[in-house]
Amino acid sequence: MILALTNVKGGVGKTTTAVSLAAAFANSELKVLVVDLDPQGSASASLGVPAQDLEPSMADVLRGDVAASAALVDTGINRFDLLTGSMALAEVDIALARKKNGARRLIETIQPISRRYDAIIIDCPPGLSLLTINALAAAHAYILPVLPHELSFDALDRFFEGLENVRGYFRRQPRLLGILLTMMDQRVNMTDEMSRKIRRKHGGKVFRTTIPVNVSVAEATRSGMTIFEYERWSPSAHAYSKLGAEVLRRMRDQGLT
Numbered sequence: 001m002i003l004a005l006t007n008v009k010g011g012v013g014k015t016t017t018a019v020s021l022a023a024a025f026a027n028s029e030l031k032v033l034v035v036d037l038d039p040q041g042s043a044s045a046s047l048g049v050p051a052q053d054l055e056p057s058m059a060d061v062l063r064g065d066v067a068a069s070a071a072l073v074d075t076g077i078n079r080f081d082l083l084t085g086s087m088a089l090a091e092v093d094i095a096l097a098r099k100k101n102g103a104r105r106l107i108e109t110i111q112p113i114s115r116r117y118d119a120i121i122i123d124c125p126p127g128l129s130l131l132t133i134n135a136l137a138a139a140h141a142y143i144l145p146v147l148p149h150e151l152s153f154d155a156l157d158r159f160f161e162g163l164e165n166v167r168g169y170f171r172r173q174p175r176l177l178g179i180l181l182t183m184m185d186q187r188v189n190m191t192d193e194m195s196r197k198i199r200r201k202h203g204g205k206v207f208r209t210t211i212p213v214n215v216s217v218a219e220a221t222r223s224g225m226t227i228f229e230y231e232r233w234s235p236s237a238h239a240y241s242k243l244g245a246e247v248l249r250r251m252r253d254q255g256l257t
Helices: 014-027 042-046 058-063 088-096 102-114 130-138 150-169 189-205 215-222 227-231 235-253
Strands: 002-005 032-036 080-083 119-123 141-146 175-181
Touching: 002 014, 002 130, 014 032, 014 042, 014 080, 014 119, 014 141, 014 215, 014 227, 014 235, 032 042, 032 102, 042 215, 058 088, 058 102, 088 102, 088 130, 102 119, 102 130, 130 150, 141 150, 150 189, 175 189, 175 235, 215 227, 215 235, 227 235
Parallel strands: 002 119, 002 141, 032 080, 032 119, 141 175
Antiparallel strands: none
């Protein structure tokens, strides 16, 4: 299965979710690959890859300079590989727009290695750039992380509107697997208000699992470790374990595994 983590808005916990969900899958003995499509390389950095070791990155793979198999990075975690992101992806995004099948480039490049993995998770940049369109064109389904905040609520509508405008790029329509509420802080009244508002509008599309605010996640990211390596008994680690199980259930229920 191929999953894309996406949103038009940044700062919603997308990269943390991509990495943590992949780690939860690896803990469940699934072979997993994270594809870092963000020019900022946030997923790569959060897995401890130094800036000088990002090359060859997904930019090289998408340009055709390097095969995906030659760019794989061993994260040091059992059953968990990575294809790194880099600033060069910003240039590739522009170059892909000039190609006839530019929106299909990602699936063409990762297809030869896809059978090695039980799950491929793609961390997208914010917005609906051609890199994100490539991710959605390759994915069986996508997850939308959102904050319990009015701006994130409005961003959901912008995402769905934007998706309608780019559907012509897709041979296979990716399914919305779920909307994920992240950075939940029960001490803030707006958290409950906005989470209820999002659930009222989107119903069963919203995951039952929510991700709490927890300082351990930021500390793990700074340390180049997953939350399970850094503090496996933390509330966030527990939440991402639950999310992994819920994602797998939804994938099975929708016939995507």
